[in-house]
Amino acid sequence: MRLSVPGHKDLRKIVVLNPKGGCGKSTLATNLAGYLAAHGNSVAIMDFDPQGSSMRWLKIRPGNSAPIHGISAFDVRSSATRSWQLRVPPSIKYLVVDSPASVPAENLAELTSGAHAILIPVLPSDIDVHAASLLMKDLLLIAKVSRRMGRIGVIANRVRENTVAYRKLMRFLNSLAISVVGVLRDSQSYVHSAERGLSIHEMPTTRMKQDAERWESIIRWLEEKLETPLTPRDFHRPESSSDILQLAMPIDRDKPPA
Numbered sequence: 001m002r003l004s005v006p007g008h009k010d011l012r013k014i015v016v017l018n019p020k021g022g023c024g025k026s027t028l029a030t031n032l033a034g035y036l037a038a039h040g041n042s043v044a045i046m047d048f049d050p051q052g053s054s055m056r057w058l059k060i061r062p063g064n065s066a067p068i069h070g071i072s073a074f075d076v077r078s079s080a081t082r083s084w085q086l087r088v089p090p091s092i093k094y095l096v097v098d099s100p101a102s103v104p105a106e107n108l109a110e111l112t113s114g115a116h117a118i119l120i121p122v123l124p125s126d127i128d129v130h131a132a133s134l135l136m137k138d139l140l141l142i143a144k145v146s147r148r149m150g151r152i153g154v155i156a157n158r159v160r161e162n163t164v165a166y167r168k169l170m171r172f173l174n175s176l177a178i179s180v181v182g183v184l185r186d187s188q189s190y191v192h193s194a195e196r197g198l199s200i201h202e203m204p205t206t207r208m209k210q211d212a213e214r215w216e217s218i219i220r221w222l223e224e225k226l227e228t229p230l231t232p233r234d235f236h237r238p239e240s241s242s243d244i245l246q247l248a249m250p251i252d253r254d255k256p257p258a
């Protein structure tokens with residue numbers, strides 16, 4: 001599957017990414033799109049996931065909620081129609097990309113190229129932390145995402161504070177020298193709002209307040225990134241396959257992170 005994200009000159013692109021399944025990509029993408037739309041912005045979600053979770057969420061979205069344009073990128077029929085099917089209307093200012101599980105390392109460059117922000121949800125479990133450490137290596141070494149541009153933001157998701165797993169996750173994230181831009185609670189608010197095609201920010205109840213407040217740091221970080229103009233460093237060029245092989249060799253994929 002091709003994973004390059006088309007767009008137009010003034011588009012602000014946010015890619016939600018982590019090949020580890022079930023870490024909260026679609027939850028993050030839909031809640032972010034809902035937040036932006038509810039604040040009066042023109043927003044599209046591009047869904048690369050064959051499960052189509054974001055598109056399903058859009059379908060059940062109430063007619064009176066802020067509009068979000070949906071682009072299903074997972075069922076593109078042929079390359080001839082690809083650019084037409086994936087076109088982002090010129091009126092759209094923000095594009096949120098929901099990516100699939102199991103993205104091969106060699107596709108990370110095209111998926112993240114030209115992104116203003118790359119958001120990575122990570123769950124507090126050993127398996128997820130190990131997968132996240134491999135992803136960071138692939139992003140930096142293979143996709144050549146510039147650490148200096150600071151466009152990668154990690155979000156600790158489904159956390160229960162005061163647990164060993166949470167402390168381990170935060171220790172790992174802090175060791176990466178990559179911004180931890182938010183910590184989201186493990187909360188039924190996300191389940192209930194998703195069932196209604198809404199983000200937690202749009203739910204007609206104050207019970208979501210505690211969770212909504214967790215988004216303030218994410219939104220602040222995003223605002224800064226979205227206003228930072230792209231430079232040539234933000235257009236990542238994939239390595240040739242022999243380079244990928246060489247770079248991948250020293251990484252011991254069976255060994256958990258220190």
Ligand SMILES: Nc1ncnc2c1ncn2[C@@H]1O[C@H](COP(=O)(O)OP(=O)(O)OP(=O)(O)O)[C@@H](O)[C@H]1O
Binds near residue numbers: 028
């Ligand atoms: N902060 C949270 N609190 C409670 N439940 C959550 C939270 N984040 C995600 N979930 C739940 O976890 C499950 C997986 O989330 P989600 O579908 O967003 O993950 P994903 O990374 O998109 O999965 P996939 O890799 O299969 O596309 C869903 O049932 C979702 O409702």
Ligand SMILES: [Mg+2]
Binds near residue numbers: 025051099
């Ligand atoms: Mg998903």
